[in-house]
Each structure stands twice: as structure tokens, then as C-alpha cells.
Amino acid sequence: WLKPFWLKGTSSSQRPGNLYSRPLPPAAMKTLHQEESIKVPKGIKVTIKAKHVEVTGKHGTLKRDFRHLPIELYLANSGHEVRAKMYFAKSKQLSMLRSVCS
Numbered sequence: 001w002l003k004p005f006w007l008k009g010t011s012s013s014q015r016p017g018n019l020y021s022r023p024l025p026p027a028a029m030k031t032l033h034q035e036e037s038i039k040v041p042k043g044i045k046v047t048i049k050a051k052h053v054e055v056t057g058k059h060g061t062l063k064r065d066f067r068h069l070p071i072e073l074y075l076a077n078s079g080h081e082v083r084a085k086m087y088f089a090k091s092k093q094l095s096m097l098r099s100v101c102s
Contacts (some may be wrong), residue, residue, distance in 0.1 A: 036101040
């Protein structure tokens with residue numbers, strides 16, 4: 001077969017633009033399971049239903065909706081602790097988990 005003059009004498013893996021001619025960047029590793037927890041102070045009532053969180057205290061009520069985030073939210077220790085879990089997340093996705101817990 002006819003080859004252009006600049007490719008004569010080179011193998012297919014050495015040609016410019018070939019997929020295997022350059023080393024690929026390392027793939028970012030995912031964290032299999034990450035869990036954060038928040039202790040609920042006395043006098044505060046927290047309810048979680050389908051990622052809708054409602055916190056009631058002496059100064060009023062705060063409602064937040066976390067349906068758009070791929071996390072699990074649930075109450076632990078008979079309502080004295082809120083736990084948030086995330087599975088198979090990269091480092092930037094884990095920042096969402098830490099933001100929810102702040």
C-alpha cells in the first residue's frame with residue numbers, strides 16, 4: 001500500500017494521532033463508601049422523609065430538599081444523629097456530601 005512520505009518506516013503505533021501513541025492520564029479512583037454523621041443537639045427535632053430534611057428548634061423551622069443529590073440520608077441512634085452516605089464517588093462528588101453535613 002502507498003504511504004505518505006512522512007509515515008514511511010513507522011509502525012502503526014508510532015503514527016501521530018493514533019490512540020496508543022500517547023500515554024493516557026491515570027483514571028481517578030472512586031471511593032466505594034463514604035459516610036458522614038452529625039449529632040443532633042438536645043431540643044432540636046429532625047425529620048427526614050425522601051431526602052426532605054426538616055429541622056425544628058426554638059428559633060423556628062428550617063426545610064431543605066436534597067433530592068437532586070445522589071446521597072442517602074437517615075436518622076440513627078433513635079433520632080440523635082443524622083447520617084449521610086454516598087457510594088462510588090470521586091473526590092469532587094464527595095465534597096457534596098461534606099457540604100450537606102455542614
